[in-house]
Amino acid sequence: MVDSYRPKDLKDALSIRAEYNPQPLAGGTDLMVRYQSWSGTLPLFTKSVMFVGHLKEMKYIKKEAKDKTVTLVIGGTATLTDVANHPDTPVVLKEAVLSIAAPALRNNATLTGNICNASPAGDSICALYALDAVIVIEKSGSRREVPITEFITGPGRTILGPDELVTAIKIPLKASSVNDFTKVGTRRANALSKLSFTGVADYKNGRIDSIALTFGAVGPTVVRSVELEKKLIGLSGPELKAMIPKVIDDYSTVIVPIDDQRSTAVYRKKVALNLLEKYLKELSSHE
Ligand SMILES: Cc1cc2nc3c(=O)[nH]c(=O)nc-3n(C[C@H](O)[C@H](O)[C@H](O)COP(=O)(O)OP(=O)(O)OC[C@H]3O[C@@H](n4cnc5c(N)ncnc54)[C@H](O)[C@@H]3O)c2cc1C
Structure with missing residues (x-):
């Protein structure tokens, strides 16, 4: 039998x-x-559902400072509109959220x-x-925090247990001067x-101090290569500029998309590498 539940608070929801x-x-x-x-x-649910969108304990966005790290904590029921409107939301997440659907849906x-x-x-x-977002997962009596790269295990698959809820998303707020989120639809x-690209990077003393490059919809999960990013750390703008063809070559081996109803593998790969090249050119001209 399919039931529906409307818990009165988070504790009730977890039980x-x-x-x-x-x-x-x-x-x-x-x-x-x-x-x-x-x-x-009415929709034909095949298993019981529990409404959680109204739970006020998870409807927040706040900053937390611990040691030298400042983290943005987004509660489990914060809407896409809440995230887009918050002044501390990193620019690439704001752009990503604003690219989803339309205002009524994001509300x-x-x-x-x-x-x-x-x-x-x-x-x-x-x-x-x-x-480097971290997912906060809770069940009655316990709580764990897992990097998003480990939380998502494949298309439509996560490590969430049947007795658990996601109660927050944590994002370490880091310096980032060259930011790009581009969605191609x-x-x-x-x-x-059809595909998406995110680039965040920062320079310190004229050299790349941090960089993250991710590609959406070109593999079973988001594609990110920390090994290839490490090769870019410490480069100056001109050094990066000279290396761009090699970097594109390296990424062409990790981006292996498929054909589906929205696009072809050939198109996805070509455009993903074009977006990467555009971003790296922009990055190499900053310091
Ligand atoms: C017209 C339309 C356009 C769209 N456009 C886009 C787009 O451009 N880009 C895009 O990325 N998506 C798009 N979507 C998909 C969808 O809107 C988003 O994925 C949205 O963020 C889902 O949020 P929700 O709260 O509605 O999730 P729900 O439908 O309520 O749930 C989605 C999944 O999350 C689980 N879940 C929800 N809350 C919790 C919790 N606290 N703990 C554990 N599990 C939980 C549910 O069980 C379910 O598996 C679109 C959808 C529609 C209908």
């Missing part, structure tokens, strides 16, 4: 999740489409829902990989990505 394992439903913008039925009729859809959907084309995910609004 319902532990006892009955219903599927969490936040904004419902993925789930209502996944289980849609004929027009004008209801949550960042957590976009992550838990774990689509390779999920736009926030491409930015969150570059920002069939139109500007209400289009899923």
